Amino acid sequence: MSVTLAVxxxxxxxxxxxxxxxxxxxxxxxxxxxxxVIALINNVGDPREAQDRAAALVDCGEITGFEFVSDWVPAALQHWRLGHRHFRRRPYLLDYGLVMPLVSSSEYILGWDAETVLEEPADWVSPSLDLLGSDSRVLHASLNWPPARPQDAGVEGDAVARVGDFLLSWGFSDQVFLISRKNMLATDMKTFSPAAIARHAPHPYTFEFRMESYQRASRKVRATYEPVRYRTNLQIDGVLDRTGKSQYEGFRTEALHRVEYHITRQLPSRLGPRWARNASISQARGTKQG
Incomplete structure (x- = not known):
């Protein structure tokens, strides 16, 4: 099975x-x-410099190609039947994810955040591909992550079931994800999920939020490969803080966090993952195969 690495x-x-x-x-x-191996270039101040750097990597064989996200936005909007209004104030938090499967030609895509680093080298892609091909409940595979704060539960706090070395959950993060290109192209980016809105309150309407909304609405899960952990840059402020958070956005974030902790976490599992944060995996409609 072929895999595209897209950063x-x-x-x-x-x-x-x-x-x-x-x-x-x-x-x-x-x-x-x-x-x-593709470099996606998005929202840079000096496109010419970025292009020269990327072209040099193509020349020396380190990447197979590069694309400017902005060049593909019209095609992405057409494919997903979205309008520019869906990008809101920060289009670059969504557009790269829409473009990723359009510029790839492999069966699978490994989306990799620029600051993601594995704690130890490991081939986690092979067992993940096996699971993606055999369990129809799973939309994408990811890796174990260290808790952002000592009091956080980490991946275990989100898990609703286990399959071998994989913990299944309803979440989505763009820091590292492995997904079928075909399934990614079939995603409905206009799906609504209250649980996803609450969980992504600090950065709503992003690629992460829209993927998780679709997962929850379609009752597909993330499979986190527990033995392998990654780390990323946790020393910077949240994206809204870095890019200018309005008073309304601050109020909305706080309000939605309250919704998450006081409502979505307590909703009965029978309502399913679209509403309940940690709904039972038995609510999933897909059936395990193989």
Whole structure:
């Protein structure tokens, strides 16, 4: 099964991503060579410099290609039947995810955040591909993550079931995800889920939020490979704080957090994952195969 490695970079991260050695290091961490390696360039101040850096990586064989996200936005809007209004104030938090399957030609896509690093090298992609091909409940696979704060439960706090080394949950994060390109292209990006809205209150209407909304509405799950953990940059403020959070956004974030903790966490499982944060996996309609 072929896999595309796609890394989205932007003003704060493109110099790191488009430096020699960055993409080979990701392949070494994952103990795998990817059939297609793509740099997505999004929201940069100097497109010419970013293009020159990316072209140099193509010339030396470290990546197979690069694309500017903005060039693909019209095609993405047409495919998902979205309008520019769906991008709201921060289009670059959604557009890269819509573009990713359009620029890939592999059967699967590994979406990789610019600052994601595995704690130890491991081939987690192979067992994840096996699960994705055998269990129709699973939409995407991901990796174990360290709790952001000591009091957080981490992946165990989100889990609703286990399949071997995988913990199943309803969440989605763009820090690292492995998904079928075909299934990604079939995602309904206009799906509504109160539980997803509450969980993504600090950054609503993003690619993460829209993928999780679809997962919950269609009763598909994330499979987190528990033995392998990753880390990312937790030393920076939230995206809304960095890009200018309005008074309304601050109020909405606080209000939706209250909804999450006092309503969605306590809703009965029978309402399903669209409403209840940790609904039982028995609510899933897909059937395990193989």
């Amino acid at each position: 989205n970079c932007y003003e704060r991260t493109y110099r790191q991503v488009l430096a020699p050695g960055y993409f080979p290091a990701i392949e070494q961490m994952n103990a795998r060579t990817f059939e297609q």
